[in-house]
Amino acid sequence: MTEPQASTPRRPSAEKAVIVLAGATGDLGLRIARHLAQRGATVRALVRPGNASPAVAALRELGATIIDADFNSVTALTKACAGADCVVSALSGLREVIVETQKRLLDAAVAAQVPRFIPSDYCIDYTKLPAGSNRNLDLRREFNQRLDQAPIAATSVLNGMFTDLLTGQAPVVLFGLKRVVYWGDADQPLDFTTIENTAEFTAAAALDPGTPRYLRVAGEVASIRDVQRAASAASGQPFGLLWAGSVGVLGALSKLTKALMPESDDVFPPWQGMQYLHNMFTGLPKLAPLDNARYPEIRWTSVQDVLATRPLGE
């Protein structure tokens, strides 16, 4: 008997695909679960025992099978992966999660002969960045080196920055001051994709047996000048630009902030956000070519539409 090809569905098309989802209780993960369910998949959500968050109830409502998963046990994870078509990770964390937990999940997927694996990447193109320039992306690179050696087909979804962050967490659009702050070149193209679009695309990719190693999407490719226009149009009030220095200045600032801050296991401390912005403003991790058209039913949300959800003056 020949082994199933990575690009060949393992079950007759009338049968539902089975997707194992780690990190299903998270912001991105729950949205992936919803899109998988909408696309007719059977979702097996791996949930940490004792998790009583509303996300678990929401997963149940979607019809997902909740599996109390011991993420420290490859044996338990292998059992949870049996018969699945794809393992999708939307885990979030530092080394213990992105490298160690995902390694156990990968070992389990391989042991259970799952044909495909989507790691928790969902970021700018770290394959083009020098090691050491972004702590969180270094961890992804490290895990993916391991993934590349495993006998399983892997697909990373790269989506740039979550557009949603522009409404608050990323200090780029200063709503109070009506300024868009930037470093380097205001015309540098930057990749933005909403969490929702990333989830929808990931669900489609999970159900697509022929995906390549990398899929790159951007809901909108926008320069800082485009973001300025979007903020003005979304608010009906003119936003200006605020140049905060060269890209090198931002790089130095992130190093200084990191050195001054106490060590913590915060996944996104301020200096990490600065590393991310620094990476983006260098232009190195720009996503190309884009695979937006792969699933033509997906409607991409613009930066302006996201900014319009944020009331002015906050």
Ligand SMILES: NC(=O)c1ccc[n+]([C@@H]2O[C@H](COP(=O)([O-])OP(=O)(O)OC[C@H]3O[C@@H](n4cnc5c(N)ncnc54)[C@H](OP(=O)(O)O)[C@@H]3O)[C@@H](O)[C@H]2O)c1
């Ligand atoms: N491109 C961007 O701008 C951007 C921005 C933000 C995030 N992201 C990426 O998107 C992905 C998902 O992030 P998110 O915001 O959805 O994260 P999140 O809301 O914090 O959810 C994280 C998920 O991982 C689970 N988890 C955390 N530690 C775990 C562990 N030790 N063992 C098992 N499960 C664990 C959590 O389970 P519990 O519910 O049990 O805690 C939860 O389901 C990550 O790769 C993240 O880096 C990208």
